Amino acid sequence: MAMQDDIAAAARRLAPATSVVVLTGAGVSRESGIPTFRDVQTGLWARYDPAQLATRGGFLRDPQLVWAWYDYRRRMVEAAEPNAGHHAIVTLARLLPAVTVVTQNVDGLHQAAGSLRVLELHGSLRRFKCLGGGHDGFTAADFAGQAETPPHCPACGDLLRPDVVWFGEMLPEEVLAEATALCGACDLLLVVGTSGVVYPAAGLPGLARRAGAYVIDVNPQRDEIAGDADLFLQGPGGEVLPALAEAVRRTLG
Ligand code: BJW
Numbered sequence: 001m002a003m004q005d006d007i008a009a010a011a012r013r014l015a016p017a018t019s020v021v022v023l024t025g026a027g028v029s030r031e032s033g034i035p036t037f038r039d040v041q042t043g044l045w046a047r048y049d050p051a052q053l054a055t056r057g058g059f060l061r062d063p064q065l066v067w068a069w070y071d072y073r074r075r076m077v078e079a080a081e082p083n084a085g086h087h088a089i090v091t092l093a094r095l096l097p098a099v100t101v102v103t104q105n106v107d108g109l110h111q112a113a114g115s116l117r118v119l120e121l122h123g124s125l126r127r128f129k130c131l132g133g134g135h136d137g138f139t140a141a142d143f144a145g146q147a148e149t150p151p152h153c154p155a156c157g158d159l160l161r162p163d164v165v166w167f168g169e170m171l172p173e174e175v176l177a178e179a180t181a182l183c184g185a186c187d188l189l190l191v192v193g194t195s196g197v198v199y200p201a202a203g204l205p206g207l208a209r210r211a212g213a214y215v216i217d218v219n220p221q222r223d224e225i226a227g228d229a230d231l232f233l234q235g236p237g238g239e240v241l242p243a244l245a246e247a248v249r250r251t252l253g
Pocket of ligand 1: 024030036038054192238
């Protein structure tokens with residue numbers, strides 16, 4: 001795990017920060033038992049084809065297959081618990097004046113841990129919208145009585161789909177605008193558990209750094225983001241983040 005000196009250096013940067021953004025990716029949920037996408041042996045894309053499962057075209061070709069895959073993943077995240085990394089981010093938000101979580105994750109585990117300010121860049125596995133996009137905000141309870149898969153939109157009868165952002169789709173405009181503004185104005189960006197290859201989220205660390213923020217990257221592997229970071233804390237989020245939150249608490253006295 002990251003050296004104690006690096007944790008202390010990160011805490012000295014975090015303690016006086018008045019605006020902090022925590023940008024998370026799939027790695028932060030790894031210790032909750034949720035697979036990442038690109039880890040070589042265990043990532044979802046090692047076993048499944050993203051073009052078939054995470055695109056609108058894939059859904060149109062085989063709606064039942066895509067629905068079943070997302071249904072399986074939704075059940076997995078609903079059964080999962082936030083881990084020590086999610087909880088440490090909540091602790092940081094209690095210690096510091098303004099902490100916003102900007103997540104690429106669709107699992108809802110930051111909110112389950114108690115994070116209050118969470119921007120979901122890629123939507124949520126727990127929400128649904130109609131294929132036409134005119135009706136959204138549905139939960140599984142809204143189609144519990146329907147036997148067909150995919151079920152139909154209670155408002156317009158169109159097919160329902162998960163309210164996640166597939167490749168080639170725009171991110172939710174207001175969420176992306178708010179995340180971009182926050183990253184462009186924060187004192188410190190703490191990046192946790194992302195490979196930094198999917199845009200536009202992958203551009204946020206570079207944007208923050210160019211705007212003068214101090215960028216810290218937490219990851220067991222030295223991924224793309226590490227090059228944009230001022231400090232790299234090597235290790236799993238579930239170990240590094242609690243150590244970091246404790247060091248911030250000590251620094252603040
Ligand atoms: C740990 C750990 C532990 C392990 N602790 N860490 C500009 C340049 C190039 C391409 C593009 C561009 N702009 C747009 C594109 C195209 C595309 C894109 O970026 N493609 C790249 C792959 C090349 N982007 C899009 O299509 C986006 N839309 C868009 O930009 O619209 C405008 C537009 C459209 C068309 C053309 C041009 C512009 C939409 C992107 C949607 C991404 N969707 C997914 C699926 C969501 C639904 C679902 O869950 O099924 O989002 S893909 C998947 O990747 C998911 C993730 O949120 C996302 C990022 O992955 P993440 O979180 O980084 O996970 P991994 O697995 O990659 O990394 C895990 C990390 O954790 C690793 O580093 C591990 O080491 C680490 N780790 N254990 C901490 N314990």
